[in-house]
Structure formats: structure tokens, C-alpha cells
Amino acid sequence: DQQVKQNSPSLSVQEGRISILNCDYTNSMFDYFLWYKKYPAEGPTFLISISSIKDKNEDGRFTVFLNKSAKHLSLHIVPSQPGDSAVYFCAASARNAGGTSYGKLTFGQGTILTVHP
């Protein structure tokens, strides 16, 4: 049962254009979402996150949007650069039964982004 899904295995865009990576989740207990970026032969690196109390978070060229009613989040990269070519993972975490901050991360399958010069 895949609780976090990235339905697009790959995405190809031109340099300077917008890249939109999508992620859907099924667990309504998820209340914090993260995006990680991964280059070949390296570990994932944290990119941006968003709490469920927000619907948007921006950091430079990267913006994450959260639509709780649709259980959907997206990562926008504007403008896209060749150096953004990587695998992007979305991840989600939920509070534990006690309501305390907790975040065992559940990852999606990843989307391979290729930005062409």
C-alpha cells in the first residue's frame, strides 16, 4: 500500500521553463511534507518542506504547494536549470498517537527530472 505516490516516473523540460513535480498521498494523518533531491551516486538532500497548516512555501526558485482536500502536493521550479536534473522524492510524516511531533518519513517512488539546455 503506497501511501505516497509520485505517478510520473520522469519529466523533461527546457532550461528556463517551469518544472512541476507532483505527489499524492492517501494517509490523512500526514501533516508535514518534504521534498528531497538526489543526484546519482549521492544521498538525497533536503530541498524544501511544508506544514499542513500552510498551502504554500517558497524558497528561491522552489515553491511547494499543498492541497489538503485533494491530498496533493506539487513542487514548482522556476526557472529550471540543467543543474536541477536529478531524482526528486516527496516524503510525508505524521504525528504519533500522542499528538507529539513525530515524523517517520514515508517516501514516494521518485521522479527523474531532466532539464535540457
Place this chain on the structure above:
Amino acid sequence: DAGITQSPRYKITETGRQVTLMCHQTWSHSYMFWYRQDLGHGLRLIYYSAAADITDKGEVPDGYVVSRSKTENFPLTLESATRSQTSVYFCASSEQGFQRNQPQHFGDGTRLSIL
């Protein structure tokens, strides 16, 4: 250099053998994690540790054993390796475990092949 390192980077072994993957971090982070990455599954949590001598199961713990005798080390052992455990393994750490503003930092991974 400060950071999180995994060893070996590549390992080939045979079914039934015991193999240990090492993870070392220099930040003195309390929390450490082991994930495996497989095509179509993303990263799945195997085990995690909140502090020395405290460990707990993740999503896919079967066939794996962990220990945490020192804060900086978190080895993962496959006691009797099976082909289904062929994967890329990532270790991660974070200062406050699952706090929102403390994302996990990952090592560069160990690619394990079991023949």
C-alpha cells in the same frame, strides 16, 4: 570532515552470508536511520534509533539487525543475506529526530548486490 559516511560504498556477497553496513556521523546527532531504495518503491525505512542503545523498527525490518552502542555509529547487519535484499542502502541522521525543522541528512549510500 564533518558529515555522515557509509562504508563500504559497494559490496557483493552471496546468499546466506552475513554482511554489515557501516554508518558513521560526526555531528553527534541523536537520531539515525537506515533506508533501502528500490526501483518503484522510493526509500523505505528499515530501522531507526533515537539515541545510543535505543532502536526501533521501521517499515521493512525483517532480515535486518541494528545496534547503537555509540551515538556516532549505527551499523546495519544482514544476518543471512537473501537476493531480495539486493538494494541501495542509505543511512541518515538528524539532530532532533522527527522535528519539523530538522531534516534528515543522508549518506551517499551502499550499493549491495547479493548473488
